Amino acid sequence: MKAPVYFDYAATTPVDPRVAQKMSECLMTEGNFGNPASRSHKFGWDAEEAVELARTQVADLLNCDPREVVWTSGATESDNLAIKGIALFYKGKGKHIVTSKIEHKAVLDTCRHLEREGFEVTYLEPGSDGLIRPEAVKAALREDTTLVSIMHVNNEIGVVNDIAAIGEVCRAAKVFYHVDAAQSAGKMPIDLAELKVDLMSLSGHKMYGPKGVGVLYVRRKPRVRLEAQMHGGGHERGMRSGTLATHQLVGMGEACRIAQEEMASEGSRTLALRERLWHGLNDMEEVYVNGDLNAHVPGIINISFNYVEGESLIMSLPEIAVSSGSACTSASLEPSYVLRALGMNDELAHSSLRFSVGRFTTEEDVDAAIAQVRTAVEKLRELSPLWDMYKDGIDLDSIEWAAH
Amino acid sequence: MAYSDQVMDHYQNPRNVGKFDDNDDQIGTGMVGAPACGDVMRLQIKVNDDGIIEDAKFKTYGCGSAIASSSLLTEWVKGRSIDDAAQIKNTEIAEELALPPVKIHCSVLAEDAIKAAVEDYRKKLNDVD
Numbered sequence: 001m002k003a004p005v006y007f008d009y010a011a012t013t014p015v016d017p018r019v020a021q022k023m024s025e026c027l028m029t030e031g032n033f034g035n036p037a038s039r040s041h042k043f044g045w046d047a048e049e050a051v052e053l054a055r056t057q058v059a060d061l062l063n064c065d066p067r068e069v070v071w072t073s074g075a076t077e078s079d080n081l082a083i084k085g086i087a088l089f090y091k092g093k094g095k096h097i098v099t100s101k102i103e104h105k106a107v108l109d110t111c112r113h114l115e116r117e118g119f120e121v122t123y124l125e126p127g128s129d130g131l132i133r134p135e136a137v138k139a140a141l142r143e144d145t146t147l148v149s150i151m152h153v154n155n156e157i158g159v160v161n162d163i164a165a166i167g168e169v170c171r172a173a174k175v176f177y178h179v180d181a182a183q184s185a186g187k188m189p190i191d192l193a194e195l196k197v198d199l200m201s202l203s204g205h206k207m208y209g210p211k212g213v214g215v216l217y218v219r220r221k222p223r224v225r226l227e228a229q230m231h232g233g234g235h236e237r238g239m240r241s242g243t244l245a246t247h248q249l250v251g252m253g254e255a256c257r258i259a260q261e262e263m264a265s266e267g268s269r270t271l272a273l274r275e276r277l278w279h280g281l282n283d284m285e286e287v288y289v290n291g292d293l294n295a296h297v298p299g300i301i302n303i304s305f306n307y308v309e310g311e312s313l314i315m316s317l318p319e320i321a322v323s324s325g326s327a328c329t330s331a332s333l334e335p336s337y338v339l340r341a342l343g344m345n346d347e348l349a350h351s352s353l354r355f356s357v358g359r360f361t362t363e364e365d366v367d368a369a370i371a372q373v374r375t376a377v378e379k380l381r382e383l384s385p386l387w388d389m390y391k392d393g394i395d396l397d398s399i400e401w402a403a404h
Numbered sequence: 405m406a407y408s409d410q411v412m413d414h415y416q417n418p419r420n421v422g423k424f425d426d427n428d429d430q431i432g433t434g435m436v437g438a439p440a441c442g443d444v445m446r447l448q449i450k451v452n453d454d455g456i457i458e459d460a461k462f463k464t465y466g467c468g469s470a471i472a473s474s475s476l477l478t479e480w481v482k483g484r485s486i487d488d489a490a491q492i493k494n495t496e497i498a499e500e501l502a503l504p505p506v507k508i509h510c511s512v513l514a515e516d517a518i519k520a521a522v523e524d525y526r527k528k529l530n531d532v533d
Contacts (some may be wrong), residue, residue: 309442311467315407315415335442346440383421383471385446385463386439401438 004321005365009206009358010155010183010300011323015251016208016359022254023210026050026247036244037235047246054253058215061185061256062200064192070216070236071249075182076106077229078201078216079149081240082178083110085226086147086199087119090176094144100124100132100151101341104180107149124150128343129292130159138169147176152190153183156338156354157291158300160184167196176224182206182214186259187267187297192217198224204248208359209255213248216240266359271298273357273366278303280370284377286390290339290352304344304352305373307387308380313353316376320369323354347386347396407468408502414472419479422461424448432486432525436516443470443510447517449481449489451525457481457489462517469507473497473514481518490522 006014015023026032026047036051038044052066059066072078087097099111101123111121122140126132132150141148148170153160163179170177178199181190185200186207192200197219204213218224218239232241259266278301281287286306293301305313310324335349353373357366381387389396407415423446424431430450437443443466450459460478464471476497481489494511497503503511 307465309466309470311442312415312471315468346442350439350442383418383463384465385435385444386465388423388446388463396439401440401444402436 002319004319005361005368007320007322007355007357007361007365007369009361010158010354010356012205012211013208013358014360015205015210016255016258018258019209019251019254023247023251026250032246032250034246036246037233047244050246051244051249054249054256057253057257058202061260062190062192062202062217063194064217065220067237068192068217068220070218070239071244072214072216072240073212074205074214075104075180075201075203076214077240078203078214079104079106079178079180080110081216081226081229082199082201082218083107083147083149084114084229085239086176086178086224087114088227089225090146091119094142094146095119096142096145097121097147097149098124098137098140098145098175099149100126102126102130102132102154102156102338103149103151104155104182107151107180111149126341129295130154130157130290130338130342131292131295132161132166134162134165134169137166138173141169141173141175145173145175147178149178149180151180151183152185153181153188153297153300154291154338155183155300156336157302157342158183158297158356159291160188160295160297162295163197164195170198171196183300184297186256186263187270187299189263192219198222204252204255207252207255207259209252210248213245213252215252267298270357270359270361273361273363274298274301274355276363277301277355277357277366277370280367281373284374287377288348290342290344299358300354300356302339302352302354304348305377306348306351307384307390308351308377310350310352312380313351313373313376316380317372319372323356324352410476410501411468411472411503414475414501415468418462418471418475420459420461420475420482421463423463424450424459424461429528432521432523432528434517434520434522434524436520437466437470437513439465442466443513445470445474445513445517447474447477447514447521449486449518449521449525451486455485455487457484457486466513467507467510469501469503469510470513472501473503473510474517476500477514477518486522486525489518492518 034043034047036047200217205211290302339349494515497511
């Protein structure tokens, strides 16, 4: 079977060949394999130099100080370290956290864990456009709030929150602000010298770097302190112990360098691909885009095909790799919590697909996807009793369905 | 996520897709499930004077397993008496299609659909009498 065309760059990206080359130079006997923490010989010094160069490459992308970059195993660990680290260190000051209902599970589940430990969490609802308003954050702040965690770009629908404005609200209230930027870093400009953001999570494998590496940005001025979640040799200024994985870090550094260099050209190219995809589908009946397209990362689009169920739609599209807003693909039968939080009805949430394009997507790929999706939707609507009813002018909400 | 060959076969070549006239006295219609749950099946049977199902049609909104369960059901009920058809168990469908545990509810829905269709037909029959 021919490999399907990849439309799931928001799930993960392939490693850029330039990144893979740099990584492969840090593995074997003749390469830069030393332990960056070894201070007594050249192997260690060379490894440390490579790790520090990578740290600088990350810092350049974010316009921050390299000393503010803490290496982790990925955005999930970064989110855990930021949220638990702040909550526990400052628990004497307060035990209240503000976040949103459409955060990544790494944030939500960490907050749930803290609730079980006696913390209180406010989960903000997005507007129907998918955005969290700074005013809503402001209204949720209390005397005992220590942390706000609101993501930059949502992974399912691609909307972009105004992290500059949310940061101003937090700074004015002297509350720390954490941003999960796994979907935005390397794809949109981020200037931490300007932004009032105290902590930011990044992932290597969402930006053509390897899996298993990420970064937590931790601001130095004003100083942010954390309770470490991983104890050991005191690496990363005591915030995250564990031998630094030179090849992974070098890979993420190189990925950041390339992303920064190519951001403007890649951004407009990716946006053009996304628009081509949407224009190829939006003339169909009962097809909707989810989330505000005016505040959107270039590469992601989430589309609902009403009266067609997402999992069967994916089954009809064996030649393209997309992800479904319907969680029927996982063990749970609930539709996406993100789409539901937008106030969308369950049928539409069950009928949605996320397409994400990236560095290696071509116009031909997009055109092939359009043709296949149109055929599949038409076929499944022929099979759908709901489509019949819609065509007969029956209001589906007027029917008493037996929930099961 | 791997589908069994049986599910793929019914999904790619669904049998007996379509719609009969609801108002015809020979027709029993069972519509089960809910859009919010991601599954709606409409199963229709055409019953002759001897109580034998002559034909069956379905339309299903749902995952591949739901579509396959209803497609298989239309094949199975044809030629059976309505009493016999109403005895079809979800476990038989699940077994034939090799459904994984998370998809068993699709076969339950199919069982509900044939029961509902038979009931609808019987109700029409009694109303005529």
